[in-house]
Amino acid sequence: MAPARQTSFARIIEKWQKEKGPLRIMSASGQLGYGIIEKAFRAGLERDLHLIGADMGSVDPGPYYLGSGKLATARRSTKRDLKMVLVGALSMKVPLVIGTAGTAGGDTHLDQTLEIIREIAREEGLTFRLATIRSEMPRDLIKKQARAGKVTSIGPIPELTDAEIDKAACIVGQAGTEAFVRAIDTLPDVIIAGRACDTGIYTCLPEKLGFPIGPALQMAKIIECASLACEGGGRDAMLGTLEGESFVLESMNPARRATPMSVAAHGLYEQADPLSVAEPEGVLYLEDSKFEAVDDRRCRVSGGRWVPTKQYSVKIEGATRVGARAIMVAGSADPVFIEKADEIAGLVEAQIRELVPPKPENPYTLYFRFYGLGVVGGQPVTQLPEEVGVMVEVIGEDEDEARAVAATAKQYLLHAPFPGRISTAGNLGFPFTPPELTAGDAYRFSVYHIMQVDALAPLFPVAVEEVASSK
Numbered sequence: 001m002a003p004a005r006q007t008s009f010a011r012i013i014e015k016w017q018k019e020k021g022p023l024r025i026m027s028a029s030g031q032l033g034y035g036i037i038e039k040a041f042r043a044g045l046e047r048d049l050h051l052i053g054a055d056m057g058s059v060d061p062g063p064y065y066l067g068s069g070k071l072a073t074a075r076r077s078t079k080r081d082l083k084m085v086l087v088g089a090l091s092m093k094v095p096l097v098i099g100t101a102g103t104a105g106g107d108t109h110l111d112q113t114l115e116i117i118r119e120i121a122r123e124e125g126l127t128f129r130l131a132t133i134r135s136e137m138p139r140d141l142i143k144k145q146a147r148a149g150k151v152t153s154i155g156p157i158p159e160l161t162d163a164e165i166d167k168a169a170c171i172v173g174q175a176g177t178e179a180f181v182r183a184i185d186t187l188p189d190v191i192i193a194g195r196a197c198d199t200g201i202y203t204c205l206p207e208k209l210g211f212p213i214g215p216a217l218q219m220a221k222i223i224e225c226a227s228l229a230c231e232g233g234g235r236d237a238m239l240g241t242l243e244g245e246s247f248v249l250e251s252m253n254p255a256r257r258a259t260p261m262s263v264a265a266h267g268l269y270e271q272a273d274p275l276s277v278a279e280p281e282g283v284l285y286l287e288d289s290k291f292e293a294v295d296d297r298r299c300r301v302s303g304g305r306w307v308p309t310k311q312y313s314v315k316i317e318g319a320t321r322v323g324a325r326a327i328m329v330a331g332s333a334d335p336v337f338i339e340k341a342d343e344i345a346g347l348v349e350a351q352i353r354e355l356v357p358p359k360p361e362n363p364y365t366l367y368f369r370f371y372g373l374g375v376v377g378g379q380p381v382t383q384l385p386e387e388v389g390v391m392v393e394v395i396g397e398d399e400d401e402a403r404a405v406a407a408t409a410k411q412y413l414l415h416a417p418f419p420g421r422i423s424t425a426g427n428l429g430f431p432f433t434p435p436e437l438t439a440g441d442a443y444r445f446s447v448y449h450i451m452q453v454d455a456l457a458p459l460f461p462v463a464v465e466e467v468a469s470s471k
Helices: 008-019 038-045 064-068 075-092 107-124 139-147 162-167 177-184 198-209 213-223 260-266 335-339 341-355 399-414
Strands: 023-029 051-057 096-103 128-133 151-153 170-173 190-193 238-242 246-251 276-279 282-285 290-293 299-302 305-308 313-332 365-371 388-396 436-452 462-467
Touching: 008 198, 023 038, 023 075, 023 198, 023 213, 038 075, 051 075, 051 198, 064 170, 064 313, 064 436, 075 096, 075 107, 075 190, 096 107, 096 198, 107 128, 107 190, 107 462, 128 177, 139 151, 139 162, 139 436, 162 313, 162 436, 177 190, 177 198, 177 462, 190 198, 198 213, 198 276, 213 238, 213 246, 213 276, 213 282, 213 299, 213 305, 260 290, 260 299, 313 399, 335 341, 341 365, 341 399, 388 399, 399 436
Parallel strands: 023 051, 051 096, 096 190, 128 190
Antiparallel strands: 023 238, 128 462, 151 436, 170 313, 238 246, 246 299, 276 282, 282 305, 290 299, 313 388, 313 436, 365 388
16 A cells, blocks of 8 residues: 655656656665765765665675674764665655665664664654565575475585574575565665665666666666776765666766776676676576767666576575684794794694693684785795784684683794794784784574575565654
């Protein structure tokens, strides 16, 4: 049922149906919560927009946030960005769509985001209709599909078992465009989703209005990263103007240039295959893409081809706690220490395990990392550096055990009796005290799979509420 007043989506749909022109969609941020460039965002608000979108998360920060239920972004920064897009969209009566709320998109992440949204509404005197999409997956369904051979691992991760599914702290699925379109059907002002495909944020309105899905999805895949597809990159707001079979890209920062080369190169970003993009509802093929300069700052793109799937699928993500983490950070400029770093680590580890015996039923894990000796690139070092960074990571059953191991590592690494040692101490320098720090719980991705499903709608329920200011 339509709301009593005309909401932003109702207004925009009615407006476009009268005009039948290009669709102007702006991406406010590549990942909301790290700071929206305000000048570029304000410039975008002046472009007679049909939709403002912002992605808020991904798996890029690792499994910790999914497992712990915490946001990767600071609350004050998150609130600043949410306030900017919410107030900006409502003031212009333009729909706002946000995906993967709270970094990882679980129920607790969505709820924390909604808490901030309602707080902003109270403080700013805002009233609006809000649609939400939840993305946590029913575990009984995952077990059923796994037993039926309908769950496939992504990369080197084991097949799912009932035990792994039960142990996961949180399991989410990526909602596709379908869920956002259902949310539009409720005619809200704002849509905020849990875990979702970035593209769904920007493809939903074009699909609702009958635009060709291929070009719309291709545009969504580019603008969801804001101005990253421009020369010089950047996080400025990005405008996509969908004209039917093609679209034009323009950064809202006049210093950024969307060129055929920069936009085409962006197709390699985060894609194992730059010529196809798999979505829950089908596959976007890009082998016929064309990139043409409109002027020195804008690029026209065409050629995206959409093929609907005969079998729906959902990417599912889950994180399981593996223990508590502690780290010790140091550095060394001793050439003998640097030359024998791996040998020293072996000697110290043996001593640590003798002094802090691991529990047979749940032994701690201990890692020595010497930065400057191939840790990041994994390549053999042909010339020893003048100094190295030293990090010891411990994952124990609890915080006390992890810190005990890290503290012992610090002491015995500092005084390690390695061959060729000149001094009995001073082989390490510490940037701060205490050198060993607890770092909270550690998680691993235990669910990172594709699950075949018969229908998408039951997995991503849509709810609607009227958010009213108390002023």
